[in-house]
Amino acid sequence: MPQSFVVCKLRGVQSTKIVTGLDLHGGLPPDKPEDIICEVTRSSDFIGCLWKSGQKTYLPTTYNISVNRENGTQIYLDQIQNAEEIKIPRGIVDKTKKYQLIITAYNHFGVSQSNPFILCVKEIVIPETPHITNVEFENGSISAVLQWKTTDLSVHLKPYVRLCTYNSSWDVREETELSDTLIRVGDLTPLTEYEFQVRTCNSTFRVNHITVPSFTPGPTSSQRLPCSKWSSSVLARTPGKGPSQRLSVWRVFNSQQNVTVFWKPPPPQDYSGEVKQYNIFLASDQIKEVTCREASCHSSVLVPAAVQTLSISAVTSYGSSPPADVPLRHSGEVGPVLRQPAPAANGSAVYVSWSWPQTKSWSTSGGEVLLHYVVQWRSVPATKLWWQEVEKNQNSTSITGLTAGVRYNVSLFAVTTRGVTAPSSVLIYSKEQKPASGPNLTVLLHEAKRIQILWDELPVNQQRGFITSYTLYIQTLDSSNQALRGEQ
Numbered sequence: 001m002p003q004s005f006v007v008c009k010l011r012g013v014q015s016t017k018i019v020t021g022l023d024l025h026g027g028l029p030p031d032k033p034e035d036i037i038c039e040v041t042r043s044s045d046f047i048g049c050l051w052k053s054g055q056k057t058y059l060p061t062t063y064n065i066s067v068n069r070e071n072g073t074q075i076y077l078d079q080i081q082n083a084e085e086i087k088i089p090r091g092i093v094d095k096t097k098k099y100q101l102i103i104t105a106y107n108h109f110g111v112s113q114s115n116p117f118i119l120c121v122k123e124i125v126i127p128e129t130p131h132i133t134n135v136e137f138e139n140g141s142i143s144a145v146l147q148w149k150t151t152d153l154s155v156h157l158k159p160y161v162r163l164c165t166y167n168s169s170w171d172v173r174e175e176t177e178l179s180d181t182l183i184r185v186g187d188l189t190p191l192t193e194y195e196f197q198v199r200t201c202n203s204t205f206r207v208n209h210i211t212v213p214s215f216t217p218g219p220t221s222s223q224r225l226p227c228s229k230w231s232s233s234v235l236a237r238t239p240g241k242g243p244s245q246r247l248s249v250w251r252v253f254n255s256q257q258n259v260t261v262f263w264k265p266p267p268p269q270d271y272s273g274e275v276k277q278y279n280i281f282l283a284s285d286q287i288k289e290v291t292c293r294e295a296s297c298h299s300s301v302l303v304p305a306a307v308q309t310l311s312i313s314a315v316t317s318y319g320s321s322p323p324a325d326v327p328l329r330h331s332g333e334v335g336p337v338l339r340q341p342a343p344a345a346n347g348s349a350v351y352v353s354w355s356w357p358q359t360k361s362w363s364t365s366g367g368e369v370l371l372h373y374v375v376q377w378r379s380v381p382a383t384k385l386w387w388q389e390v391e392k393n394q395n396s397t398s399i400t401g402l403t404a405g406v407r408y409n410v411s412l413f414a415v416t417t418r419g420v421t422a423p424s425s426v427l428i429y430s431k432e433q434k435p436a437s438g439p440n441l442t443v444l445l446h447e448a449k450r451i452q453i454l455w456d457e458l459p460v461n462q463q464r465g466f467i468t469s470y471t472l473y474i475q476t477l478d479s480s481n482q483a484l485r486g487e488q
Contacts, residue, residue, distance in 0.1 A: 002026055002058040027059035029110030033103040036117040038088075039126045041228075043151070046087040047121070049101065051114065053084050057107055064104040067093065067119065075099075095121040127200045127228040128152040130159070135196060135236040142238045143186040145178065148198045148231070157200040159183050162230065164195050190241040190272040190318075196234050201227035240272035242319020247278075248389045249312055249324045250374055257305065261326050262298045262387060263312050273317025281311045281323060296386070303328065327420050331368070335414040335421030336395075347404035347431030353396035354412055354424065369417045375399065380407040380427070380460050402430035405464035432465030439470070 007021040031054025038049040049065070065086050067076035076092050093099055101117040130150040137144055148159065161183060162172040176184045188194065243266040250262040265275060280288040280301060290299045303310060311323035336354040343350050352375065375397055376387035390397050402408065408430070411423040435458060445452035458467070 025059060027107065027109060028055065028057045030057055030061050030105035030107055030112045031055055032112040033063070033105055033114040036101065036103065036114060038101065038117070038119055038124050039226075039229075040090060040121060040124055041126055041128050041152075043128060045090050047090055047093075047119075047124070048085065048087055050085045051103055053105065057109075059107045059109070061105055061107045064106075066102050066104070068100040068102070070098060070100075090121070093119070093121055124226075126226045127154060127157055127202060129229040130198050130200055130231050132196060132198055132231055132234040135234055137236075137239050138184075142188045142190050142241050143184055144188060144194070144196070144236060144238070146183050146185060146196060146198060146234075147181055148183070149181055150200060150228075152200070152228075154202065156203050158203040159198055159200050160227075161185055162197050162199075165189075165192055170197075188238050190238050193235060193237045196236065197230040197232070199228045199230045240316075240318030241270075242316055243271040243314055243321035245270050246322050246324040247312055247314060249326045250376065250387045250389070251326050251328065252376075252385060254300065257303050258300060259303050259326075259328070260298055260300045261310070261312065262296065262385070263324070264296055265292070266314050266316075266321055271314075271316045271318065271321075275314050275316050277315050279313045279315055279320070281313070283307055298385075327415050329419030331416055331419035331421050333368075333414075333416070333418070333421045335424055336373070336412060338410065338412050338424045338426050341410070341426065341428045343428070343430050344398075348402055349398050349400040350402060350408075350410075350428055350430050351396065351398050352410060352412075352428075355395065371415045371417065374413045374415060374420075375410065376413070377408045377410040379403075380409055382409075404431035405429070405433040407460055407463070427466075429465055435464055435467070436462040 002025070004024045004026070005021060006024065008019045010017045010019050033051045033053060035052045036049065037051070038047055040047045053061070053063075060081055062079060062081050063083065063086075065076075065078045065080070065088070066074055067088065068074050076088060078086060078088070080086050097120070099119045101119045103114040103117075105112045128151045130148045130152075132146055132148050134147040135144055136147075146161065150157070158174075159177065160172060161175050162170045163185065164170045173185065175186070178184055183198070185196070245266060247266060248264045252260045252262070254260060261280065263278065276291075278290045278292060278297065278299075280290060280299065282288065282301065282303065283306075288299070288301060290297070301310070307328075309325050309328055311325045313323045314321040334357065336356045339353045339355065341350045341352045354373075370392045372392050373390040373394070374387055375390060376385060377399055378385045386399075386401075388397065388399075399408075399410065406429070408428050409425060410428055411425040413423050414421040437458070439455035439458055442454045442456075443451065444454050453472075455470075
């Protein structure tokens with residue numbers, strides 16, 4: 001145990017008296033000091049040396065630091081307790097000569113000595129520590145621009161940045177340099193406080209392994225990339241992020257000038273704060289403001305005859321999304337053709353695919369260009385409309401969220417630079433079910449050997465599938481046979 005104690009007591013009739021006691025300190029002998037690093041800047045009067053002391057000893061541990069010349073003569077000796085660093089006066093050594101640094105650790109249980117470290121001042125000079133003078137965030141972006149400065153006159157310094165958030169580890173990055181004193185740091189999280197630090201490294205440095213026969217082999221001061229100390233921290237909070245992606249939009253014509261436009265809210269990861277409203281731009285001086293909290297939004301607008309396009313943008317707490325153009329023009333072309341859909345086994349989805357006519361070819365020299373596809377569907381009888389945008393390099397998609405026994409009208413459009421093609425449509429069921437009821441019969445003619453009857457077609461919401469046939473059951477009133485005779 002690191003620390004214990006023994007107490008001797010004399011128990012009397014009225015009280016207990018402590019006679020004597022002893023503290024017991026347990027511990028471990030020191031490990032061998034390793035990974036010695038020494039550094040100095042051009043302007044510093046001291047050489048800073050670091051090492052790793054190993055496991056905890058639980059006892060006071062003293063470190064003797066000695067510096068020797070090539071001939072073994074000791075020129076410096078210092079002592080420090082329970083530490084892993086020391087500062088050596090720079091004036092005791094010649095910057096062009098090599099010295100031997102030895103660290104000896106000892107405590108009550110033992111002594112350990114490091115391997116000799118070959119010290120040469122001219123090879124351990126590191127750049128001066130830089131300072132961050134300003135942190136700004138670019139307009140419409142959460143990328144930080146750090147302005148830094150240094151008193152080092154070297155022209156071959158490369159800056160590196162490290163950053164962290166509260167209670168997280170440091171993330172070291174090599175970011176984009178905008179100039180000699182500006183560096184951009186991207187890929188930040190909105191509305192988050194960051195701690196920034198900068199250091200510089202000599203970009204022209206090359207590792208040279210030095211062999212000094214008169215010294216015991218060991219690590220040398222030339223085997224490390226010379227980099228400055230990390231600068232003091234600067235705290236900065238990232239601003240909110242405005243949406244960067246265009247909305248997914250669609251439209252349905254109610255009349256020649258009355259259009260219902262549809263759009264989907266921006267994905268939550270694309271912006272900060274909340275969506276305040278949507279702006280529908282009809283013309284340069286006409287804006288319709290709409291609020292919507294649904295997963296899919298729509299609004300009816302009157303489009304003036306002179307307006308060829310309109311666009312929609314989401315307005316958030318920290319900016320607006322780029323305007324998304326709503327396709328109003330018809331291309332006058334025949335679009336792709338839907339293939340027979342394939343319902344999923346669970347009855348809640350349908351897989352649809354399509355193909356272009358063999359005569360269709362796309363121009364690569366400034367002609368019509370395919371932008372994307374739009375698949376729309378609505379239940380029959382017509383109620384709410386659903387739709388989804390499909391990438392131009394796809395020729396299939398899955399329609400999900402369907403209800404078994406409900407008929408849907410699915411239409412496919414191709415959106416090109418010339419406009420929207422004519423639709424290809426198909427009626428589907430995600431899963432057919434038996435009809436909810438039979439049809440209502442009416443007798444039109446009743447003769448001796450002939451009866452003419454009429455029945456109404458079942459409403460679509462009661463058919464719950466595609467009617468393939470009707471079966472007519474006949475039975476005489478005075479028949480004792482309970483079986484019915486069926487005719488299709």
